[in-house]
Amino acid sequence: MVKIDFGESILAPMAGITGFPFRKTALKYRADFCFTEMISALGFLHNDKRTIELTEAGNYIERTGIQLFGSTPDILARAAEKAVDKGFKVIDINMGCPVKKVVKTGAGSAILKDINVFYLIVEAVRRAIKDSVLTIKIRSGFDESSVNFIEIAKIAESSGVDAIFFHPRARSLMFSGVADHSLTKMLKNTVNIPVYASGDVFSVADAVRIKQYTGADGIIFARGAIGKPWIFTEYVDTVKLGGITQPIKNKQKIDIMIELTEAVSSFYGKERGCGIMKPHLYSFLRGFKGSKALRVMVNNARNEGEIINILKISIEEELSGD
Known part of the structure; x- marks a missing residue:
């Protein structure tokens, strides 16, 4: 067995x-x-x-x-x-x-x-x-x-x-x-x-x-x-x-999302992967200040590069005080 x-x-x-x-x-x-x-x-x-x-x-x-x-x-x-x-x-x-x-x-x-x-x-x-x-x-x-x-x-x-x-x-x-x-x-x-x-x-x-x-x-x-x-x-x-000893910082979360974006793009292709990533990004952005505008940007993204750009620039800037 x-x-x-x-x-x-x-x-x-x-x-x-x-x-x-x-x-x-x-x-x-x-x-x-x-x-x-x-x-x-x-x-x-x-x-x-x-x-x-x-x-x-x-x-x-x-x-x-x-x-x-x-x-x-x-x-x-x-x-x-x-x-x-x-x-x-x-x-x-x-x-x-x-x-x-x-x-x-x-x-x-x-x-x-x-x-x-x-x-x-x-x-x-x-x-x-x-x-x-x-x-x-x-x-x-x-x-x-x-x-x-x-x-x-x-x-x-x-x-x-x-x-x-x-x-x-x-x-x-x-x-x-x-x-x-x-x-x-x-x-x-x-x-x-x-x-x-x-x-x-x-x-x-x-x-x-x-x-x-x-x-x-x-x-x-x-x-x-x-x-x-x-x-x-x-x-x-x-x-x-008994508790979260090392909370994951927002900068690390962004890096993980970039890592996931690249993995998805590599497996499915840049354009198809972009669509597959969007539900993850909508969830990731929920509750952030300015998330509505950022989610619109994600919705309009057409490929891996545009999504990574949003993560590297817009979101990182939004969380710069982390």
Whole structure:
């Protein structure tokens, strides 16, 4: 049986965000583990060019899991087997994505509506990948009238799932309201397999509070890590040393964003990489004085050089008192 230590801090799979360059950067700044973007099982089996690009892991495959989505047990099982053959030791099945175009195919959180389909998928993938690690990402239920995560989790545990990544919102809530981590605590107290907490982790303080309250085995950073790959360093220092001993200065943050921009540009090309960097930059600039004007500049940027210019000149000037 393959054993994986996911550690304290995990980078969540996020469409359009957790491509190889950002995953590599997050791992450099002390994320313990990371996941690919959500990958279509069917596209992966058909060797779709963009889908295969999403599976790139470089020398970090030991610390990278692949997240697959689909609705057909056989297709998910064959895709999982192919991922293992490619070198992945952790296969995660997405059963939590709330996005309409995914749900309408019967994938993502739509699977939570049918316990039998859930069981068939888990059983098929578990059989296909043999001793490799199998995890699932779930929400609390499809809607607030069908909150069934405990039933789902018990079936998962008895079917050989190795860990659960849990977002305590029903699919119907999307990302509105507040993630109810009393449900995470309940889940952790119900099953004997590891439970990792996801949802509304926007800061180190959020992560520490949720970890302490729920007793979760680790924290999954999603939206809170966009444009802030150093959040892992700050969280690990807080957990292991009792506090952030060396806060990352704004100048260093700018340097990290330039480093990420260059990595993204190198991997995707200067123009395509520019578009991929924009969500990171919008998040990075939030809350800064003059951020509105700077974000407009980012929105109008057309290539790597223009983004780096904004980071080197405009932002550095804005933070010159750091």
